[in-house]
Amino acid sequence: MKYSSILNYLNSKKCKFCKNELMSKHTTFRIGGPADLFIEVPDVCTLQNLLVMMKKSDIPFFLLGNGSNLLINDDGYRGVILKLDGKFASVEVNGEFMKCGAGVNLSRICKTALENSLTGLEFAYGIPGSCGGAVVMNAGAYGGEMKDVIKTVEFVDQNGEINKISGKDCGFSYRNSLFSKNEYIITFVEFKLSLGSYEDIKSRMEDLIARRKFKQPLNFPSAGSFFKSPAGYHASALIEQCGLKGFRIGDAAVSSKHSGFIVNLGNATSEDIKKLQSEIISQIATKTGINLEPEVINLTDNPNS
Numbered sequence: 635m636k637y638s639s640i641l642n643y644l645n646s647k648k649c650k651f652c653k654n655e656l657m658s659k660h661t662t663f664r665i666g667g668p669a670d671l672f673i674e675v676p677d678v679c680t681l682q683n684l685l686v687m688m689k690k691s692d693i694p695f696f697l698l699g700n701g702s703n704l705l706i707n708d709d710g711y712r713g714v715i716l717k718l719d720g721k722f723a724s725v726e727v728n729g730e731f732m733k734c735g736a737g738v739n740l741s742r743i744c745k746t747a748l749e750n751s752l753t754g755l756e757f758a759y760g761i762p763g764s765c766g767g768a769v770v771m772n773a774g775a776y777g778g779e780m781k782d783v784i785k786t787v788e789f790v791d792q793n794g795e796i797n798k799i800s801g802k803d804c805g806f807s808y809r810n811s812l813f814s815k816n817e818y819i820i821t822f823v824e825f826k827l828s829l830g831s832y833e834d835i836k837s838r839m840e841d842l843i844a845r846r847k848f849k850q851p852l853n854f855p856s857a858g859s860f861f862k863s864p865a866g867y868h869a870s871a872l873i874e875q876c877g878l879k880g881f882r883i884g885d886a887a888v889s890s891k892h893s894g895f896i897v898n899l900g901n902a903t904s905e906d907i908k909k910l911q912s913e914i915i916s917q918i919a920t921k922t923g924i925n926l927e928p929e930v931i932n933l934t935d936n937p938n939s
């Protein structure tokens with residue numbers, strides 16, 4: 635009943651949607667119960683109309699990227715999950731600029747940059763996020779961050795209004811941006827790269843992927859580094875120093891390969907992950923006086939309602 639006007643609209647527009655979609659299919663943790671409604675949004679106009687309808691009916695929603703930095707509870711989500719697809723999966727190259735839909739995988743963007751001998755995005759190769767999610771998180775690795783390469787960001791606010799701002803105005807800081815408050819939906823991102831050598835870019839990308847495979851537990855579902863590194867420390871080193879490498883609750887464990895990662899050993903529940911998170915935070919605080927903060931976003935704490 636609550637969703638009837640949205641369902642009528644989706645049917646009339648022939649949009650793809652599912653009721654009670656299991657979110658474990660859409661998170662790299664492979665955890666998360668059913669969402670009431672999961673919609674693949676094909677274009678800006680549909681997004682604007684849905685936002686207006688959800689606001690009018692007071693329906694909570696959440697914008698899902700690739701689900702690679704996300705913990706969703708086992709009881710799922712009572713609201714609408716939006717995933718950008720269709721026109722949001724575009725990549726256009728114009729000289730040293732690339733305009734990408736927010737739904738495109740970061741790795742595809744990096745490969746397109748390589749094909750055009752454009753340098754600047756090599757650091758992001760292997761980060762399993764979408765373009766939009768990477769901007770929200772100011773994703774970074776190996777000395778690079780999204781903030782270094784973003785010229786403009788287009789987004790839609792909760793009233794359905796379209797806006798465009800420059801990278802300088804995105805409030806980027808360590809794994810954070812003005813988009814982290816979940817008030818806006820990023821639709822398109824323009825990157826400013828530089829012309830470089832195809833061979834150099836390729837070898838840098840191959841080197842970084844090899845380093846990831848060597849250091850990270852990629853054979854288990856995870857959401858990457860679970861905690862932010864406090865200024866002057868590495869979260870993984872603190873966890874290891876406190877004897878928590880391999881520490882396990884249920885099927886959630888601190889990876890024995892990289893102690894910054896919490897991995898799902900098979901059937902971890904969201905409760906397992908949250909208990910492990912609390913235990914790590916508590917033990918690190920007691921033993922070192924340092925407060926760790928999760929980098930991974932818990933959907934329950936961040937709905938757009």
Ligand SMILES: Cc1cc2nc3c(=O)[nH]c(=O)nc-3n(C[C@H](O)[C@H](O)[C@H](O)COP(=O)(O)OP(=O)(O)OC[C@H]3O[C@@H](n4cnc5c(N)ncnc54)[C@H](O)[C@@H]3O)c2cc1C
Pocket residue numbers: 662696697698699700701702703704718736737760761762763764765766767768769770771772773774775813816818819820821850852856857858859931936
């Ligand atoms: C194996 C592994 C390795 C990783 N390595 C790294 C790394 O090296 N560096 C790093 O920084 N991160 C890393 N991550 C974490 C993760 O990939 C990044 O944080 C990534 O940027 C998240 O993007 P996403 O599309 O998956 O976002 P999600 O996890 O789907 O969402 C994250 C947040 O962004 C919001 N969001 C997503 N898209 C949009 C949009 N279009 N508009 C508005 N809000 C949006 C969501 O609502 C949510 O609040 C890793 C993760 C894994 C699993």
